[in-house]
Amino acid sequence: MDVSRLKLTIAYDGSNYAGFQWQPNDISVQQRLEEAFQKIYPSFKRVHGSSRTDTGVHARGMVAHVDVPQTRSEMNPSKLRLAINANLPEDIRVSLIQRVSSNFHARFDAKGKQYRYSIWNHPAMDPLRRTQAWHVPRKLNVSLIEDAASRFIGKHDFESFANCRSYKMKDYVRTLTRCDVQRRGSLLTIVIEGDGFLYKMCRGIAGTLIRVGEEKLKPSEITRILKSRDRRVAGMTAPAHGLVLWKVFY
Numbered sequence: 001m002d003v004s005r006l007k008l009t010i011a012y013d014g015s016n017y018a019g020f021q022w023q024p025n026d027i028s029v030q031q032r033l034e035e036a037f038q039k040i041y042p043s044f045k046r047v048h049g050s051s052r053t054d055t056g057v058h059a060r061g062m063v064a065h066v067d068v069p070q071t072r073s074e075m076n077p078s079k080l081r082l083a084i085n086a087n088l089p090e091d092i093r094v095s096l097i098q099r100v101s102s103n104f105h106a107r108f109d110a111k112g113k114q115y116r117y118s119i120w121n122h123p124a125m126d127p128l129r130r131t132q133a134w135h136v137p138r139k140l141n142v143s144l145i146e147d148a149a150s151r152f153i154g155k156h157d158f159e160s161f162a163n164c165r166s167y168k169m170k171d172y173v174r175t176l177t178r179c180d181v182q183r184r185g186s187l188l189t190i191v192i193e194g195d196g197f198l199y200k201m202c203r204g205i206a207g208t209l210i211r212v213g214e215e216k217l218k219p220s221e222i223t224r225i226l227k228s229r230d231r232r233v234a235g236m237t238a239p240a241h242g243l244v245l246w247k248v249f250y
Helices: 031-038 076-084 142-150 201-213 221-228
Strands: 003-014 058-069 090-100 113-121 154-157 173-184 187-194 243-248
Touching: 003 031, 031 058, 031 076, 031 090, 058 154, 076 090, 113 201, 142 187, 142 201, 154 221, 173 201, 187 201, 201 221, 201 243
Parallel strands: 058 243
Antiparallel strands: 003 058, 003 090, 113 187, 113 243, 154 173, 173 187
């Protein structure tokens, strides 16, 4: 059977999901997407995502690809988007569908990703951001955070900032092309771009930058922490709900 390959751009609130990737004993974003496609294409098999996001992490620009049957009555992308979204829960939306070549792969063709981590730095939490930002009530030294963030840019071994999995990875080296801080009133946003990310790496960086902002670590210590390759010497893993996969680059 001939198929058409489609590229999906997906946004979701990850609060109610065990991450993007399919889980045998819990509900994932991938599962809900596959269920929606199967209602339109009964023979549909798989949504192939560009990334795994952890439980509670959100996305605005997750990318995936799918193969759907190629028929004479094939829906155009805008109509298919309407049909898929009508079968999805309200916290998941396909924002864009594009036809791509049969050799496009959402994961293996990705050149990099941008994540954004949000912090609400005010004595009182904004209730409208309670599922989208980490509440840090203590006053932060933003200039120190900016200094520390710049020290992550470049090619480094990030083992000190990645949580352990059940196995030892061969390579913890990644290259960050951007790590900076944007401030709008009480909202701090840490923007991180790179060629790849380790398990909970962005959240480890965010937690460490907050320790710098609290003046419990000096910006100059970032280099020492990187070289130590020891997760115990860096800051905490920041909560999942502040993190958004913002964009995937191709």
